[in-house]
Amino acid sequence: MRAAPRDARAGLPSVDRLMNRPEIVELIGAHGRSMVLSVAREVLAASRPQLEAVAADAALDLVQAIAARLQTLMADSLRPVLNLTGTVLHTNLGRAPLPPEALEAIARVASGASNLEFDLATGKRGERDDHVAQWLCRLTGAPASAVVNNNAAAVVLLLNALALRREVIVSRGELIELGGSFRLPDIMSRAGCRLREVGTTNRTHLRDFADAIGPQTALIMKVHASNYRIEGFTAEPDERELAALARSHGIPFVIDLGSGTLTDLTRFGLPAEPTPDQALANGADLVTFSGDKLLGGPQAGMLVGRADLIERIRRNPLKRAMRCDKLTLAALGAVLRLYSNPDRLIERVPALRQLARPRAPIEALAQRVGPAVARWLGDRAHLSIAPMFSQIGSGSLPLDTLPSFGLRIEPRATKRSAGSALGRLATQLRHLPTPVIGRVSDGALWLDLRCLDDEAAFVRLFETDITP
Numbered sequence: 001m002r003a004a005p006r007d008a009r010a011g012l013p014s015v016d017r018l019m020n021r022p023e024i025v026e027l028i029g030a031h032g033r034s035m036v037l038s039v040a041r042e043v044l045a046a047s048r049p050q051l052e053a054v055a056a057d058a059a060l061d062l063v064q065a066i067a068a069r070l071q072t073l074m075a076d077s078l079r080p081v082l083n084l085t086g087t088v089l090h091t092n093l094g095r096a097p098l099p100p101e102a103l104e105a106i107a108r109v110a111s112g113a114s115n116l117e118f119d120l121a122t123g124k125r126g127e128r129d130d131h132v133a134q135w136l137c138r139l140t141g142a143p144a145s146a147v148v149n150n151n152a153a154a155v156v157l158l159l160n161a162l163a164l165r166r167e168v169i170v171s172r173g174e175l176i177e178l179g180g181s182f183r184l185p186d187i188m189s190r191a192g193c194r195l196r197e198v199g200t201t202n203r204t205h206l207r208d209f210a211d212a213i214g215p216q217t218a219l220i221m222k223v224h225a226s227n228y229r230i231e232g233f234t235a236e237p238d239e240r241e242l243a244a245l246a247r248s249h250g251i252p253f254v255i256d257l258g259s260g261t262l263t264d265l266t267r268f269g270l271p272a273e274p275t276p277d278q279a280l281a282n283g284a285d286l287v288t289f290s291g292d293k294l295l296g297g298p299q300a301g302m303l304v305g306r307a308d309l310i311e312r313i314r315r316n317p318l319k320r321a322m323r324c325d326k327l328t329l330a331a332l333g334a335v336l337r338l339y340s341n342p343d344r345l346i347e348r349v350p351a352l353r354q355l356a357r358p359r360a361p362i363e364a365l366a367q368r369v370g371p372a373v374a375r376w377l378g379d380r381a382h383l384s385i386a387p388m389f390s391q392i393g394s395g396s397l398p399l400d401t402l403p404s405f406g407l408r409i410e411p412r413a414t415k416r417s418a419g420s421a422l423g424r425l426a427t428q429l430r431h432l433p434t435p436v437i438g439r440v441s442d443g444a445l446w447l448d449l450r451c452l453d454d455e456a457a458f459v460r461l462f463e464t465d466i467t468p
């Protein structure tokens, strides 16, 4: 008779025995029995291939593995990072940072009941958008407004509410893709409208629009060229001419501004960007723009313009599916109120403060924090304080760059291994207690310090981290 093969599992404590160990009982107290049990099963299943090796001290190793896995699972997945990419309004990194007034406004309504849809004057049902509508109208000169979850939603909603089963005339040069599968032609069909393209990629004239107008036309739409620019032999009709043409046919003229800013950015030395009040003054009947781009607020989509059109938009059933939550409305209201005093915007709206930061103080900051990062790098890489260029981001003004300063880090490695050394370095920065996100370009890692606010915390990050 042959001896039965030794079962590798024999050395492994059963789940039941494991669950009775004092360390595990403590974990159950913190996380609950079913959570710990499911993690224990996962860890046991994963350790099976290595059983022969760990058989003797398996229990202790397993307990540690279970504790570590629980810690990972219980940590926040969504975490703060340092955006040193040089792109200020970085969509993947959460776009605009909120001012303290917005955080306080969120905290005030988050933990309890509020008058979100309740009119305190009459005791009757209220409209949630009304908490920000008055300010949107005041700041844009619009007679009416509505607000939804983001500008993409605002565009879908306006198309569905005003052009269902009818035609929307758009210039070929404006049939944009915004990234994340938001392509205007697809959005049009999903919203239930027919796209009527006119003109050519580089040149569209007023007569192209005029020729396309017919009984099926519901809207003339202009989409602000936010993430690209057509240069050279180009032509597009003036907004005022388009507005006049639309009006003479009784068709609404709508503009998707994309970023949209509520103040003249050139006052802060930034490139000019059209504002909703200009667009309305030029004759647009409806304008849409984002809350978390140049406005510097929470993710939201604003619709401002003619009261009868806004009324149709507010009554559309999709509006209910796209409505903002109370936290967004609280934050947006607080940010809009900051715009009451344009002279203090730079100090009060962090996105604008970062965008307007002059190069000299960023250079001084780089000089101060550079040594701590250089010490952390040791002989892994060479660090220099270098001029660089930031971008506004979120598709705003794609060709305009802002002179900035930061740290240029070049790994000390042979040419061959330089790529992987760069990747390793970027990974190590992402694994710091607060992940640091830079930009890899031209064989170096660039840390643009334009968006670095907490200098002391940044230095501590490198002084307390001991990476090999």
Ligand SMILES: *Cc1c(COP(=O)(O)O)cnc(C)c1O
Residues within 6 Å of the ligand: 150, 151, 152, 153, 155, 178, 223, 224, 225, 226, 227, 256, 257, 258, 259, 289, 290, 291, 292, 300, 301, 394, 395
């Ligand atoms: C960014 C942008 C949008 C989408 O706005 P979100 O707020 O990101 O949904 C739509 N249109 C234009 C022109 C944009 O630039």
